[in-house]
Amino acid sequence: MSTHAFYPTATLPIAMPQKPGYYPNYPTAAHNPYSRVSVSPPEAPESVTTSGVASYEPSATSSSYAGSASEYESTGTTTGIDLMEYMGDRMQGAFDSMPLDRSLAKQAQTSGELNAKHRELMELQALAQQRLAGARMNFADGMRTAKEVQKDLQWTQKRVDALNDRAARKYPKEYRSAQRKYPTPVDY
Template identity: 80%
Template sequence: MSTAHAYYPAASLPINMPQKPGYYQPTPHHGYGRISASPPEAPESVTTSGVASYEPSATSSSYAGSASEYESNGAAAGVDLIDYMNERVQGSFDPMPLDRSLAKQAQTSGELNAKHRELLELQALAQRRLAGARTNFAQGMRTAKEVQKDLQWTQKRVHALNERAARKYPTEYRTAQGQYPAPVDY
């Protein structure tokens, strides 16, 4: 009576097993990925230390052979799955578009910073010009008030001279007023 013990590695990752025709294809059950069939039962004659075990035969419909049969095929001998997956990822990942995007992002960031500095300079220039315009406006207002005072003083002086001329020389004043009428006040 021969008993076979299956080999299970301590930390193993799932791998795709080749499917042979006639073997059971598991289907997901309610979206949880469980198989809706019970595991195959072992013949009554095969036991080890009182616990029933199962040894696949050529006629049974099992998922795959034992680990020793799989390793004897040479399919997984000497293959490190992590290295294999790293190679696959490295082979499928092209860093050039990412490098181009990073370069474009750095270029755009530099241009944005330059425009921001230019904007700050223009803002400072506009503030200096506004301060200069306010100073010029204030000076212009002072000058306009002085001119207005001077005009009022001159108008009063001309009015006083006209009154004195009208009293002292009434006929000559009327003749001159007829020839040179007074301007209309605005």
């Protein structure tokens, strides 16, 4: 196997602006890192594979990587090969989809459970709001009833006080005797 080196020419393929101090001045083009050009190796035939992975072994007729574009086009190695299909086949062979399928199934299951819990939570929230509305109505009814009872008790107390005053004026002796026997309860 022979090794060949590629030495770039002194001219650049693109005209680069030369500002003073911007690009360093190299003594030769061989030392200039901006003048190197990378060239990819030719493709290996599909028949040369080891354990499903394509490998490239240069043949005796291929003496170097530095060839012209017309040489690569004339060999016809890329004709008839669909690059997307080739890469798709390679990915299918190298990629195991089982863990991805399992994780997608688990994600779908978890999403379904989460949606079910969300629906259940919404139903419970609606039920709680209905119960709260019922409790508010009951509380309002109770407050109205308590105010009515308080008004009735105040009216009754006034009537009792009026009767006691009239009895104390009309029958003072009997009233004092009844007062000693049945004292007035103390309000707390």
